[in-house]
Amino acid sequence: MDKTDLKTTLLQQMQNKFQTMSDQIIGRIDDMSSHIDDLEKNIADLMTQARVEELEGENKIPATQKS
Template sequence: MDGHDADNTKQSTADMTVFVQNLLQQMQTRFQTMSESIISKIDDMGNRIDELEQSINDLRIEMGQEGSSSPSATVKSKDDTKSADDSA
């Protein structure tokens, strides 16, 4: 009977090893898929930000405010100062 129990233990250990290896492989695959999805979304967000910046610059040029000091720039400076104070 001792030999039979040893065989069962070896088989159980082998089964557990295979199970853990499969589980780790599944986790790695899911992590890779999620990583690729996140990177894709970050790239898309970056492209949208670039497009938004270009649209804002185009609007500023159309309004003739390119390079000049505008009231909105002053307000932005105050908001930036306020944000810096809030984080301190």
């Protein structure tokens, strides 16, 4: 194998490794994005639930004590 072939082979191997790492990073970003979407939905649900419970709590105060 001459130097040109060796350089070509090494460059191809480096490109393959770079592509593999890039694909892995993109896959992880997609996974994290999905987890973030789930967390945002859960937070929104919890905030809605807290507001409902707060309103229900306000409705349980006797009318004479309401301001």
